[in-house]
Amino acid sequence: MTAGLMQTPPLQIIDILKFAAKAHARREIVSRLVDEPSFRYTYAGALKRAAQAANALKRLGVQAGDRVSSLAWNTHRHFELFYAVPGIGAVLHTANPRLFDEQIVYTINHAESSVLLFDRNFLAVVERITPQLTTVKSFVMLSDEARLLPGTVGAVGYDCLLDRESDKIDWPVVEENAGAFLCYTSGTTGDPKGVLYSQRAVVLHAMASGLASAFGFDAFDVVMPCSSLYHATAWGLPFAAPINGCKLVFPCDKMDGSSLQELIEREGVTFSGGVPTIWTMYLSYLEKAGQTPGKLQRVVIGGSAVPRAMAETFKKQYGVRVLQIWGMTETCPLGVIATPTPELAEAGEEAMDEAIWTRQGRLQFGIELKIVDEDGADLPWDGEASGALLVRGPWTIQRYFRKDEDAADGSGWFDTGDIATIDAAGFMRITDRKKDVIKSGGEWISSIDLENIAAGCLGVKIAAVIGVPHPKWEERPVLVVECHEGETLNEDQVQAYLEPRIVKWWKPDKVIFASVPLTATGKIDKKVLRGRYSGVLGG
Numbered sequence: 001m002t003a004g005l006m007q008t009p010p011l012q013i014i015d016i017l018k019f020a021a022k023a024h025a026r027r028e029i030v031s032r033l034v035d036e037p038s039f040r041y042t043y044a045g046a047l048k049r050a051a052q053a054a055n056a057l058k059r060l061g062v063q064a065g066d067r068v069s070s071l072a073w074n075t076h077r078h079f080e081l082f083y084a085v086p087g088i089g090a091v092l093h094t095a096n097p098r099l100f101d102e103q104i105v106y107t108i109n110h111a112e113s114s115v116l117l118f119d120r121n122f123l124a125v126v127e128r129i130t131p132q133l134t135t136v137k138s139f140v141m142l143s144d145e146a147r148l149l150p151g152t153v154g155a156v157g158y159d160c161l162l163d164r165e166s167d168k169i170d171w172p173v174v175e176e177n178a179g180a181f182l183c184y185t186s187g188t189t190g191d192p193k194g195v196l197y198s199q200r201a202v203v204l205h206a207m208a209s210g211l212a213s214a215f216g217f218d219a220f221d222v223v224m225p226c227s228s229l230y231h232a233t234a235w236g237l238p239f240a241a242p243i244n245g246c247k248l249v250f251p252c253d254k255m256d257g258s259s260l261q262e263l264i265e266r267e268g269v270t271f272s273g274g275v276p277t278i279w280t281m282y283l284s285y286l287e288k289a290g291q292t293p294g295k296l297q298r299v300v301i302g303g304s305a306v307p308r309a310m311a312e313t314f315k316k317q318y319g320v321r322v323l324q325i326w327g328m329t330e331t332c333p334l335g336v337i338a339t340p341t342p343e344l345a346e347a348g349e350e351a352m353d354e355a356i357w358t359r360q361g362r363l364q365f366g367i368e369l370k371i372v373d374e375d376g377a378d379l380p381w382d383g384e385a386s387g388a389l390l391v392r393g394p395w396t397i398q399r400y401f402r403k404d405e406d407a408a409d410g411s412g413w414f415d416t417g418d419i420a421t422i423d424a425a426g427f428m429r430i431t432d433r434k435k436d437v438i439k440s441g442g443e444w445i446s447s448i449d450l451e452n453i454a455a456g457c458l459g460v461k462i463a464a465v466i467g468v469p470h471p472k473w474e475e476r477p478v479l480v481v482e483c484h485e486g487e488t489l490n491e492d493q494v495q496a497y498l499e500p501r502i503v504k505w506w507k508p509d510k511v512i513f514a515s516v517p518l519t520a521t522g523k524i525d526k527k528v529l530r531g532r533y534s535g536v537l538g539g
Contacts, residue, residue, distance in 0.1 A: 025042060043242060053165075054171075061138075082229070094229060096184065114136060116140070120142070120149060225237040225250065225273065226273060235327070269295065300337065301325065326428065330416075331397070335360075336367065362427045369390070435526075436448075451464060481516075
């Protein structure tokens, strides 16, 4: 083999911010905060504060390979930690505050973090869990000096620490396969599992996700991540945006429609991304307030399938393009994204919308896909055959943190747990999770498809479908509907809406009107629903 004669510097996350501070030095970062005025600075300023944060962490004893935990919202301070921690070769564990206390404790202890940095409104949580934390030695409140609340844990203030440090640092050269971020799955079954992202994986993911075939960023975009920074690094937006010189807007924990609209209008947001529940609230606010989404051009929605009615409202009423995204913590998280192709454009706008809105996305460079049957044999890409979805690539998991066995097989293929189809153009459609697909009388019913159709019924806020044991048919679908505030529906109205839109044997045996529980990542918690309603059909 003849070796190439090119340079081989390691791919390092800190180089993204160093680049942005030079190439886009004056591009703004705007951040809401917990009970503080909004903060506004530039990429050049962010690099200086990241250096101060890195120096402060080293003074607290953090060394290369150590883990540091954050319990924080989408703010500029959290953003700085995304560069300061891996910049010195340490690992940032972004703890999920929406988990139960015992799960938060489990992840921090499992990570063996020595420092916990947290936002002010998590002080009560931190005080509750501290007696159970086995390795944390230092507590830092992400706050300015005037609003510092040391609490019983004796937290020091983040800004106070930074003020004592130089904004100069000799960033070490970190091996590109070294760990950088530790993200835990939401743990709906068993303990949460840790996925350790490498420096290399994060940088490659960031480069790929900004492409025109993905998020399509340029230096004129204003990006507002409504996907949580603690959940799979907010879909990599804190890295893809600086690479492309985008202005960044952080909403903190204020994700209600009014708060988002204020930022979208004031800061000229052109791009945002989040789970469907956020955009349900946002569209409801726009309708009631009689407002429009300003300069907003693109909304990427993931976490669960996009209701068609939501996509149609964004486009037809407000001129905003909706793109679906599919991925998981184990894919860093981008897997596929639904973007148009010339062939779809030639087929007409209606056909293109149909493909974009009914499929999770199309093949992206960097992620390989395949579907297999129960025997592991490859299935055709014809848009009809459905099977277990497997993925592999440079930002796909090989092994869970502190696990001895690989999560991927000997060829690198990781079983996602989803059932999917793939068509000849590489468009992938999730038909269900393996554990959620409903088997009724030997036939399969897609809970996702049924949910998407039901969500189009006027008055429906969230539609959830579960398979419930049935004495004759093994399982039958039960539909749980949460209505918009102030709206009322009955079962006959919902069934009448569904009847012309579904095959007869898909008709839910029962429609229940109740609040729909969500997981820590904003997905419908079907485990809870199955436990709650497993006996409603007498099975």
